[in-house]
Amino acid sequence: GNSVTQMEGPVTLSEEAFLTINCTYTATGYPSLFWYVQYPGEGLQLLLKATKADDKGSNKGFEATYRKETTSFHLEKGSVQVSDSAVYFCALSAPALTFGSGTRLQVQP
Amino acid sequence: NAGVTQTPKFQVLKTGQSMTLQCAQDMNHEYMSWYRQDPGMGLRLIHYSVGAGITDQGEVPNGYNVSRSTTEDFPLRLLSAAPSQTSVYFCASSYAGTGAINEQFFGPGTRLTVL
Numbered sequence: 423g424n425s426v427t428q429m430e431g432p433v434t435l436s437e438e439a440f441l442t443i444n445c446t447y448t449a450t451g452y453p454s455l456f457w458y459v460q461y462p463g464e465g466l467q468l469l470l471k472a473t474k475a476d477d478k479g480s481n482k483g484f485e486a487t488y489r490k491e492t493t494s495f496h497l498e499k500g501s502v503q504v505s506d507s508a509v510y511f512c513a514l515s516a517p518a519l520t521f522g523s524g525t526r527l528q529v530q531p
Numbered sequence: 532n533a534g535v536t537q538t539p540k541f542q543v544l545k546t547g548q549s550m551t552l553q554c555a556q557d558m559n560h561e562y563m564s565w566y567r568q569d570p571g572m573g574l575r576l577i578h579y580s581v582g583a584g585i586t587d588q589g590e591v592p593n594g595y596n597v598s599r600s601t602t603e604d605f606p607l608r609l610l611s612a613a614p615s616q617t618s619v620y621f622c623a624s625s626y627a628g629t630g631a632i633n634e635q636f637f638g639p640g641t642r643l644t645v646l
Contacts, residue, residue, distance in 0.1 A: 519635060521574040
């Protein structure tokens with residue numbers, strides 16, 4: 423079946439540090455890939471997505487590239503802010519969403 | 532647009548009680564789904580629907596029933612609550628295009644505790 427594996431957290435960084443959250447997937451066919459973000463006490467919001475191989479999704483300074491050869495969709499940001507502190511979920515659709523377990527990011531001033 | 536709304540926001544049940552979690556969307560989305568979120572386990576799909584009158588099971592359907600009589604509403608029913616159903620429940624909706632699904636919009640969640 424489909425599955426998504428992402429690095430365990432929490433990830434603790436200082437403000438302006440570089441962020442990478444790893445995500446790999448297993449799926450049949452060609453799923454779309456997503457990153458969702460969940461701020462404390464809120465529901466999930468779509469952060470970015472990519473629908474085919476080599477697509478790069480980007481939003482709010484975050485980026486992720488759909489790598490079919492390595493079945494990966496790693497999330498990156500060049501300079502994190504305290505306001506980026508949240509839980510980040512990698513997901514694939516085929517067609518229902520399959521989520522990773524989430525990675526908590528804590529950014530310290 | 533209100534987007535995806537869920538009621539109630541919080542609920543405490545005793546073992547064996549029944550209840551219905553409400554979900555509604557005003558975006559005319561065909562696809563609706565229910566997830567539960569447990570610590571360290573991400574979100575797991577309970578049931579989903581690709582249109583009025585059509586429902587299907589997800590990864591963890593046992594103990595839950597759904598129906599889809601209208602495009603707007605997708606209630607989740609717990610017939611006999613158990614402590615293992617203590618969780619945060621999210622409803623989501625999206626357009627159902629061909630191939631991969633489009634962006635899903637999530638409701639704010641219902642935090643359920645079963646004693």
